[in-house]
Amino acid sequence: MDHKWTSLHIAVIIPAFNEAGNIAALVQEVNQVIPGAKIVVIDDGSSDNTGQIARSAGALVLTPPYNIGIGGAVQTGLKLVVIEGDDIVIRLDGDGQHPPIEIPRLLDAVADGEADVAIGSRFCSGGEAPPISFARRIGIFFFSQLTSLLAGQKVTDPTSGFYVMDKKAATFLSHNLSQDYPEVDARVLLSRAGFRVTEYATKMRPRIHGVSSITVWRAFYYVLKVSLSVIVARSRTISSE
Amino acid sequence: MSVNYRFVVFLTSIFLIITVWSLIKRGLFRPAYALLWFFGSFAILLLAIFPEIIPFVARLFGVDYPPSVAFAFGIFILIILLLNQTIYLSTFARLNKELAQNYALLQYRLEKLEGIVKQYHAGDFQNAQLESGSGEDKPIDSGEAATQDISGSLPGDINLSLTQT
Numbered sequence: 001m002d003h004k005w006t007s008l009h010i011a012v013i014i015p016a017f018n019e020a021g022n023i024a025a026l027v028q029e030v031n032q033v034i035p036g037a038k039i040v041v042i043d044d045g046s047s048d049n050t051g052q053i054a055r056s057a058g059a060l061v062l063t064p065p066y067n068i069g070i071g072g073a074v075q076t077g078l079k080l081v082v083i084e085g086d087d088i089v090i091r092l093d094g095d096g097q098h099p100p101i102e103i104p105r106l107l108d109a110v111a112d113g114e115a116d117v118a119i120g121s122r123f124c125s126g127g128e129a130p131p132i133s134f135a136r137r138i139g140i141f142f143f144s145q146l147t148s149l150l151a152g153q154k155v156t157d158p159t160s161g162f163y164v165m166d167k168k169a170a171t172f173l174s175h176n177l178s179q180d181y182p183e184v185d186a187r188v189l190l191s192r193a194g195f196r197v198t199e200y201a202t203k204m205r206p207r208i209h210g211v212s213s214i215t216v217w218r219a220f221y222y223v224l225k226v227s228l229s230v231i232v233a234r235s236r237t238i239s240s241e
Numbered sequence: 242m243s244v245n246y247r248f249v250v251f252l253t254s255i256f257l258i259i260t261v262w263s264l265i266k267r268g269l270f271r272p273a274y275a276l277l278w279f280f281g282s283f284a285i286l287l288l289a290i291f292p293e294i295i296p297f298v299a300r301l302f303g304v305d306y307p308p309s310v311a312f313a314f315g316i317f318i319l320i321i322l323l324l325n326q327t328i329y330l331s332t333f334a335r336l337n338k339e340l341a342q343n344y345a346l347l348q349y350r351l352e353k354l355e356g357i358v359k360q361y362h363a364g365d366f367q368n369a370q371l372e373s374g375s376g377e378d379k380p381i382d383s384g385e386a387a388t389q390d391i392s393g394s395l396p397g398d399i400n401l402s403l404t405q406t
Contacts (some may be wrong), residue, residue, distance in 0.1 A: 064345040
Protein backbone atom coordinates (compact mmCIF):
# COMPACT_ATOMS: atom_id res chain seq x y z
CA MET A 1 0.00 0.00 0.00
CA ASP A 2 1.27 3.40 -0.88
CA HIS A 3 -0.81 6.06 0.75
CA LYS A 4 0.01 9.68 1.33
CA TRP A 5 -1.26 9.44 4.88
CA THR A 6 1.22 6.89 6.18
CA SER A 7 3.42 9.66 7.59
CA LEU A 8 0.57 11.62 9.15
CA HIS A 9 -0.66 11.55 12.75
CA ILE A 10 -4.06 9.97 12.47
CA ALA A 11 -6.60 9.79 15.27
CA VAL A 12 -9.77 7.73 15.24
CA ILE A 13 -12.51 8.78 17.61
CA ILE A 14 -15.24 6.32 18.46
CA PRO A 15 -18.16 7.33 20.68
CA ALA A 16 -19.53 4.26 22.43
CA PHE A 17 -22.50 3.78 24.71
CA ASN A 18 -22.98 0.21 25.97
CA GLU A 19 -21.06 -1.35 23.09
CA ALA A 20 -19.24 -4.06 25.03
CA GLY A 21 -20.21 -6.59 22.35
CA ASN A 22 -18.85 -4.60 19.41
CA ILE A 23 -16.02 -2.40 20.58
CA ALA A 24 -13.10 -4.84 20.80
CA ALA A 25 -13.57 -6.15 17.25
CA LEU A 26 -13.94 -2.62 15.95
CA VAL A 27 -10.74 -1.40 17.63
CA GLN A 28 -8.82 -4.38 16.27
CA GLU A 29 -10.18 -3.83 12.76
CA VAL A 30 -9.17 -0.18 12.81
CA ASN A 31 -5.73 -1.21 14.01
CA GLN A 32 -5.34 -3.53 11.05
CA VAL A 33 -6.53 -1.01 8.48
CA ILE A 34 -4.50 1.94 9.79
CA PRO A 35 -1.68 0.57 11.91
CA GLY A 36 -0.26 3.14 14.29
CA ALA A 37 -3.35 5.31 14.38
CA LYS A 38 -4.36 6.69 17.75
CA ILE A 39 -7.70 5.15 18.63
CA VAL A 40 -9.74 7.11 21.13
CA VAL A 41 -12.90 5.51 22.47
CA ILE A 42 -15.25 7.77 24.38
CA ASP A 43 -17.09 5.57 26.82
CA ASP A 44 -20.14 7.78 27.26
CA GLY A 45 -21.55 6.69 30.58
CA SER A 46 -21.97 3.03 29.63
CA SER A 47 -23.40 0.71 32.26
CA ASP A 48 -21.49 -2.24 30.81
CA ASN A 49 -17.70 -2.56 30.64
CA THR A 50 -17.28 -0.93 27.21
CA GLY A 51 -14.41 1.24 28.43
CA GLN A 52 -12.48 -1.60 30.01
CA ILE A 53 -12.82 -3.78 26.90
CA ALA A 54 -11.76 -0.93 24.64
CA ARG A 55 -8.72 -0.28 26.81
CA SER A 56 -7.59 -3.88 26.72
CA ALA A 57 -8.12 -3.87 22.95
CA GLY A 58 -5.51 -1.12 22.82
CA ALA A 59 -7.59 2.02 22.59
CA LEU A 60 -7.17 5.19 24.62
CA VAL A 61 -10.35 5.62 26.59
CA LEU A 62 -11.99 8.87 27.64
CA THR A 63 -14.62 8.49 30.32
CA PRO A 64 -17.07 11.33 30.93
CA PRO A 65 -18.55 10.84 34.42
CA TYR A 66 -22.07 10.40 32.98
CA ASN A 67 -23.76 10.16 29.61
CA ILE A 68 -23.39 13.43 27.71
CA GLY A 69 -24.96 12.40 24.41
CA ILE A 70 -23.28 11.40 21.18
CA GLY A 71 -22.48 14.99 20.22
CA GLY A 72 -20.91 15.69 23.59
CA ALA A 73 -18.93 12.46 23.41
CA VAL A 74 -17.60 13.11 19.92
CA GLN A 75 -16.74 16.66 20.94
CA THR A 76 -14.71 15.33 23.90
CA GLY A 77 -12.69 13.20 21.49
CA LEU A 78 -12.26 16.14 19.13
CA LYS A 79 -11.02 18.33 21.97
CA LEU A 80 -8.39 15.74 22.84
CA VAL A 81 -7.08 15.26 19.30
CA VAL A 82 -7.03 19.02 18.76
CA ILE A 83 -4.93 19.40 21.94
CA GLU A 84 -2.62 16.62 20.83
CA GLY A 85 -2.28 18.15 17.39
CA ASP A 86 -3.20 15.19 15.20
CA ASP A 87 -3.30 15.83 11.46
CA ILE A 88 -6.32 13.82 10.44
CA VAL A 89 -9.31 12.79 12.49
CA ILE A 90 -11.60 9.90 11.71
CA ARG A 91 -14.92 9.44 13.42
CA LEU A 92 -16.66 6.08 13.53
CA ASP A 93 -19.77 4.87 15.32
CA GLY A 94 -19.12 2.55 18.24
CA ASP A 95 -21.70 0.00 17.06
CA GLY A 96 -19.45 -1.06 14.20
CA GLN A 97 -21.78 0.04 11.40
CA HIS A 98 -18.94 1.90 9.67
CA PRO A 99 -16.58 -0.77 8.31
CA PRO A 100 -12.96 0.31 8.90
CA ILE A 101 -12.06 -1.28 5.58
CA GLU A 102 -13.77 1.72 3.93
CA ILE A 103 -11.57 4.24 5.76
CA PRO A 104 -8.68 4.36 3.23
CA ARG A 105 -10.90 5.75 0.44
CA LEU A 106 -12.07 8.60 2.64
CA LEU A 107 -8.60 9.08 4.06
CA ASP A 108 -7.04 9.32 0.59
CA ALA A 109 -9.52 12.04 -0.33
CA VAL A 110 -8.55 14.18 2.67
CA ALA A 111 -4.81 13.45 2.50
CA ASP A 112 -4.76 14.33 -1.21
CA GLY A 113 -6.50 17.61 -0.47
CA GLU A 114 -9.53 16.60 -2.52
CA ALA A 115 -11.78 17.42 0.41
CA ASP A 116 -11.48 18.91 3.90
CA VAL A 117 -14.09 16.51 5.16
CA ALA A 118 -14.88 13.17 3.52
CA ILE A 119 -18.08 11.48 4.61
CA GLY A 120 -19.19 7.93 3.97
CA SER A 121 -22.66 7.79 2.44
CA ARG A 122 -25.00 4.86 2.05
CA PHE A 123 -26.95 6.57 -0.69
CA CYS A 124 -24.29 8.04 -2.96
CA SER A 125 -24.50 6.74 -6.51
CA GLY A 126 -22.36 3.64 -6.75
CA GLY A 127 -23.22 2.59 -3.23
CA GLU A 128 -25.17 -0.48 -2.33
CA ALA A 129 -28.67 0.05 -0.98
CA PRO A 130 -28.49 -0.64 2.74
CA PRO A 131 -30.96 -2.86 4.57
CA ILE A 132 -33.04 -0.23 6.30
CA SER A 133 -36.76 0.10 6.85
CA PHE A 134 -39.09 2.03 4.57
CA ALA A 135 -39.98 4.51 7.33
CA ARG A 136 -36.34 5.23 7.97
CA ARG A 137 -35.77 5.71 4.26
CA ILE A 138 -38.53 8.33 4.13
CA GLY A 139 -37.02 10.08 7.13
CA ILE A 140 -33.59 10.13 5.57
CA PHE A 141 -35.00 11.36 2.23
CA PHE A 142 -36.69 14.23 4.06
CA PHE A 143 -33.52 15.13 5.98
CA SER A 144 -31.36 14.93 2.89
CA GLN A 145 -33.65 17.39 1.07
CA LEU A 146 -33.75 19.73 4.04
CA THR A 147 -30.02 19.50 4.71
CA SER A 148 -29.11 19.93 1.03
CA LEU A 149 -31.22 23.08 0.96
CA LEU A 150 -29.69 24.52 4.14
CA ALA A 151 -26.12 23.45 3.39
CA GLY A 152 -26.29 24.69 -0.20
CA GLN A 153 -24.87 21.46 -1.58
CA LYS A 154 -26.16 17.98 -2.31
CA VAL A 155 -26.29 15.83 0.82
CA THR A 156 -27.36 12.22 0.30
CA ASP A 157 -26.78 10.75 3.74
CA PRO A 158 -27.17 13.51 6.35
CA THR A 159 -27.26 11.21 9.36
CA SER A 160 -24.01 9.45 8.51
CA GLY A 161 -21.42 9.71 11.25
CA PHE A 162 -18.62 8.24 9.15
CA TYR A 163 -16.29 11.25 8.86
CA VAL A 164 -12.68 11.76 7.91
CA MET A 165 -11.57 15.34 8.43
CA ASP A 166 -8.46 17.44 8.45
CA LYS A 167 -7.14 19.32 11.46
CA LYS A 168 -8.94 22.56 10.67
CA ALA A 169 -12.33 20.92 10.31
CA ALA A 170 -11.74 18.94 13.52
CA THR A 171 -10.86 22.14 15.37
CA PHE A 172 -13.94 23.85 13.99
CA LEU A 173 -16.23 21.01 15.05
CA SER A 174 -14.58 20.78 18.47
CA HIS A 175 -15.98 24.24 19.08
CA ASN A 176 -19.30 23.97 17.29
CA LEU A 177 -20.61 20.43 17.38
CA SER A 178 -24.15 20.30 18.74
CA GLN A 179 -24.92 18.00 21.61
CA ASP A 180 -27.99 16.12 20.50
CA TYR A 181 -28.07 15.23 16.79
CA PRO A 182 -24.65 16.38 15.69
CA GLU A 183 -24.27 14.85 12.22
CA VAL A 184 -27.05 16.67 10.42
CA ASP A 185 -26.17 20.01 12.01
CA ALA A 186 -22.51 19.52 11.23
CA ARG A 187 -23.21 19.40 7.48
CA VAL A 188 -24.83 22.82 7.60
CA LEU A 189 -22.21 24.28 9.95
CA LEU A 190 -19.28 22.97 7.92
CA SER A 191 -20.63 24.36 4.68
CA ARG A 192 -21.35 27.72 6.29
CA ALA A 193 -17.76 27.86 7.49
CA GLY A 194 -16.55 27.17 3.95
CA PHE A 195 -15.16 23.65 4.36
CA ARG A 196 -15.17 21.41 1.29
CA VAL A 197 -17.30 18.44 2.23
CA THR A 198 -17.52 15.48 -0.12
CA GLU A 199 -19.51 12.28 0.20
CA TYR A 200 -18.19 8.93 -0.93
CA ALA A 201 -20.22 5.79 -1.39
CA THR A 202 -19.38 3.36 1.38
CA LYS A 203 -20.98 0.18 2.54
CA MET A 204 -22.31 0.14 6.05
CA ARG A 205 -23.12 -2.80 8.23
CA PRO A 206 -26.15 -3.44 10.36
CA ARG A 207 -25.17 -3.41 14.02
CA ILE A 208 -23.88 -6.75 15.26
CA HIS A 209 -24.71 -6.71 18.96
CA GLY A 210 -27.11 -4.75 21.10
CA VAL A 211 -29.81 -2.32 20.12
CA SER A 212 -29.72 1.00 18.35
CA SER A 213 -30.28 4.01 20.57
CA ILE A 214 -33.05 5.34 18.31
CA THR A 215 -36.28 3.38 18.74
CA VAL A 216 -39.16 3.46 16.28
CA TRP A 217 -41.70 5.16 18.51
CA ARG A 218 -39.34 8.05 19.00
CA ALA A 219 -38.89 8.48 15.26
CA PHE A 220 -41.51 11.14 14.76
CA TYR A 221 -40.28 13.25 17.65
CA TYR A 222 -36.78 12.67 16.32
CA VAL A 223 -37.72 14.06 12.90
CA LEU A 224 -39.16 17.21 14.46
CA LYS A 225 -36.23 17.75 16.79
CA VAL A 226 -33.60 17.25 14.12
CA SER A 227 -35.48 19.49 11.70
CA LEU A 228 -35.57 22.29 14.25
CA SER A 229 -31.94 21.71 15.12
CA VAL A 230 -30.76 21.80 11.51
CA ILE A 231 -32.80 24.91 10.74
CA VAL A 232 -31.25 26.60 13.76
CA ALA A 233 -27.81 25.46 12.56
CA ARG A 234 -28.40 27.70 9.55
CA SER A 235 -28.39 30.83 11.71
CA ARG A 236 -26.70 29.83 14.95
CA THR A 237 -23.66 31.82 16.02
CA ILE A 238 -20.49 30.04 14.96
CA SER A 239 -17.68 30.09 17.48
CA SER A 240 -14.12 30.26 16.24
CA GLU A 241 -12.21 30.82 19.47
CA MET B 242 -63.35 43.80 43.94
CA SER B 243 -64.82 43.00 47.31
CA VAL B 244 -62.90 43.95 50.44
CA ASN B 245 -62.50 40.28 51.37
CA TYR B 246 -61.13 39.43 47.95
CA ARG B 247 -58.69 42.34 48.10
CA PHE B 248 -57.56 41.13 51.48
CA VAL B 249 -56.88 37.62 50.14
CA VAL B 250 -54.89 38.99 47.20
CA PHE B 251 -52.98 41.24 49.59
CA LEU B 252 -52.15 38.32 51.90
CA THR B 253 -51.10 36.18 48.94
CA SER B 254 -48.62 38.75 47.73
CA ILE B 255 -47.23 39.30 51.23
CA PHE B 256 -46.91 35.54 51.64
CA LEU B 257 -45.04 35.27 48.31
CA ILE B 258 -42.68 38.12 49.17
CA ILE B 259 -41.87 36.68 52.60
CA THR B 260 -41.38 33.19 51.13
CA VAL B 261 -39.01 34.39 48.41
CA TRP B 262 -37.17 36.53 50.90
CA SER B 263 -36.69 33.69 53.39
CA LEU B 264 -35.61 31.34 50.60
CA ILE B 265 -32.90 33.83 49.65
CA LYS B 266 -31.86 34.19 53.28
CA ARG B 267 -31.55 30.43 53.67
CA GLY B 268 -29.44 30.22 50.53
CA LEU B 269 -32.03 28.18 48.60
CA PHE B 270 -32.70 30.91 46.08
CA ARG B 271 -30.04 32.92 44.36
CA PRO B 272 -30.85 36.64 44.52
CA ALA B 273 -30.24 37.02 40.80
CA TYR B 274 -32.87 34.41 40.03
CA ALA B 275 -35.26 35.73 42.63
CA LEU B 276 -35.64 39.11 41.01
CA LEU B 277 -38.40 37.98 38.64
CA TRP B 278 -40.31 36.43 41.53
CA PHE B 279 -40.09 39.71 43.42
CA PHE B 280 -41.41 41.59 40.42
CA GLY B 281 -44.33 39.17 40.21
CA SER B 282 -45.08 39.37 43.93
CA PHE B 283 -44.94 43.15 44.02
CA ALA B 284 -47.20 43.33 40.98
CA ILE B 285 -49.81 41.29 42.86
CA LEU B 286 -49.39 43.55 45.89
CA LEU B 287 -49.96 46.54 43.64
CA LEU B 288 -53.21 45.02 42.39
CA ALA B 289 -54.39 44.45 45.97
CA ILE B 290 -53.69 48.06 46.94
CA PHE B 291 -54.98 49.65 43.73
CA PRO B 292 -57.68 47.31 42.40
CA GLU B 293 -58.82 50.04 39.97
CA ILE B 294 -55.91 49.02 37.77
CA ILE B 295 -57.81 45.99 36.47
CA PRO B 296 -60.99 47.66 35.19
CA PHE B 297 -58.82 50.49 33.88
CA VAL B 298 -56.68 48.09 31.81
CA ALA B 299 -59.85 46.24 30.72
CA ARG B 300 -61.34 49.49 29.37
CA LEU B 301 -58.04 50.37 27.73
CA PHE B 302 -57.93 47.12 25.74
CA GLY B 303 -61.70 46.81 25.30
CA VAL B 304 -61.99 43.70 27.46
CA ASP B 305 -65.66 42.89 28.27
CA TYR B 306 -64.99 40.84 31.37
CA PRO B 307 -62.48 42.72 33.54
CA PRO B 308 -61.46 39.78 35.79
CA SER B 309 -59.99 38.04 32.75
CA VAL B 310 -57.39 40.82 32.73
CA ALA B 311 -56.20 39.48 36.09
CA PHE B 312 -55.92 35.98 34.65
CA ALA B 313 -54.12 37.20 31.56
CA PHE B 314 -51.73 39.10 33.81
CA GLY B 315 -51.05 36.01 35.93
CA ILE B 316 -50.42 33.84 32.88
CA PHE B 317 -48.12 36.47 31.44
CA ILE B 318 -45.97 36.43 34.60
CA LEU B 319 -45.87 32.61 34.52
CA ILE B 320 -44.75 32.56 30.88
CA ILE B 321 -41.92 34.97 31.62
CA LEU B 322 -40.85 32.89 34.62
CA LEU B 323 -40.93 29.67 32.57
CA LEU B 324 -38.95 31.17 29.71
CA ASN B 325 -36.41 32.25 32.25
CA GLN B 326 -36.23 28.77 33.75
CA THR B 327 -35.68 27.21 30.31
CA ILE B 328 -32.83 29.59 29.63
CA TYR B 329 -31.18 28.65 32.92
CA LEU B 330 -31.78 24.96 32.26
CA SER B 331 -30.15 25.13 28.82
CA THR B 332 -27.21 27.04 30.24
CA PHE B 333 -26.74 24.49 32.99
CA ALA B 334 -26.99 21.61 30.51
CA ARG B 335 -24.21 23.16 28.44
CA LEU B 336 -21.99 23.87 31.45
CA ASN B 337 -22.64 20.37 32.72
CA LYS B 338 -21.56 18.88 29.39
CA GLU B 339 -18.38 20.97 29.33
CA LEU B 340 -17.58 19.98 32.89
CA ALA B 341 -17.97 16.29 32.02
CA GLN B 342 -15.78 16.71 28.95
CA ASN B 343 -13.03 18.47 30.85
CA TYR B 344 -13.27 15.84 33.57
CA ALA B 345 -12.74 13.10 30.96
CA LEU B 346 -9.80 14.95 29.38
CA LEU B 347 -8.16 15.67 32.73
CA GLN B 348 -8.62 12.08 33.84
CA TYR B 349 -6.94 10.91 30.65
CA ARG B 350 -4.02 13.27 31.20
CA LEU B 351 -3.74 12.22 34.84
CA GLU B 352 -3.54 8.55 33.88
CA LYS B 353 -0.87 9.39 31.32
CA LEU B 354 1.05 11.34 33.92
CA GLU B 355 0.75 8.54 36.45
CA GLY B 356 2.23 6.19 33.87
CA ILE B 357 5.21 8.51 33.51
CA VAL B 358 5.66 8.82 37.27
CA LYS B 359 5.56 5.03 37.61
CA GLN B 360 8.29 4.71 35.01
CA TYR B 361 10.36 7.29 36.87
CA HIS B 362 10.03 5.32 40.06
CA ALA B 363 10.99 2.15 38.22
CA GLY B 364 14.13 3.95 37.09
CA ASP B 365 13.11 3.86 33.46
CA PHE B 366 13.98 7.51 32.80
CA GLN B 367 14.44 7.20 29.10
CA ASN B 368 10.99 5.78 28.45
CA ALA B 369 9.39 8.14 30.88
CA GLN B 370 10.86 11.12 29.07
CA LEU B 371 9.87 9.75 25.71
CA GLU B 372 6.33 9.20 26.87
CA SER B 373 6.10 12.68 28.27
CA GLY B 374 6.23 13.96 24.73
CA SER B 375 9.55 15.75 24.56
CA GLY B 376 10.59 13.66 21.59
CA GLU B 377 8.79 13.01 18.30
CA ASP B 378 5.40 13.14 19.87
CA LYS B 379 3.87 16.53 20.25
CA PRO B 380 3.63 17.47 23.91
CA ILE B 381 0.05 17.34 25.04
CA ASP B 382 -0.07 20.98 26.06
CA SER B 383 1.52 22.45 22.97
CA GLY B 384 -1.77 23.51 21.40
CA GLU B 385 -3.33 26.86 22.11
CA ALA B 386 -6.50 25.21 23.28
CA ALA B 387 -4.61 23.27 25.89
CA THR B 388 -2.92 26.28 27.38
CA GLN B 389 -6.28 28.02 27.53
CA ASP B 390 -8.54 25.26 28.73
CA ILE B 391 -6.58 22.77 30.69
CA SER B 392 -2.97 23.53 31.36
CA GLY B 393 -3.94 26.68 33.18
CA SER B 394 -5.74 24.62 35.77
CA LEU B 395 -2.83 22.33 36.41
CA PRO B 396 0.09 23.30 38.62
CA GLY B 397 2.95 24.40 36.43
CA ASP B 398 5.67 22.71 38.44
CA ILE B 399 4.76 19.11 37.71
CA ASN B 400 8.09 18.47 36.05
CA LEU B 401 9.91 19.88 39.05
CA SER B 402 8.13 17.59 41.46
CA LEU B 403 8.94 14.68 39.21
CA THR B 404 12.66 15.31 39.38
CA GLN B 405 12.55 15.65 43.15
CA THR B 406 11.21 12.13 43.62
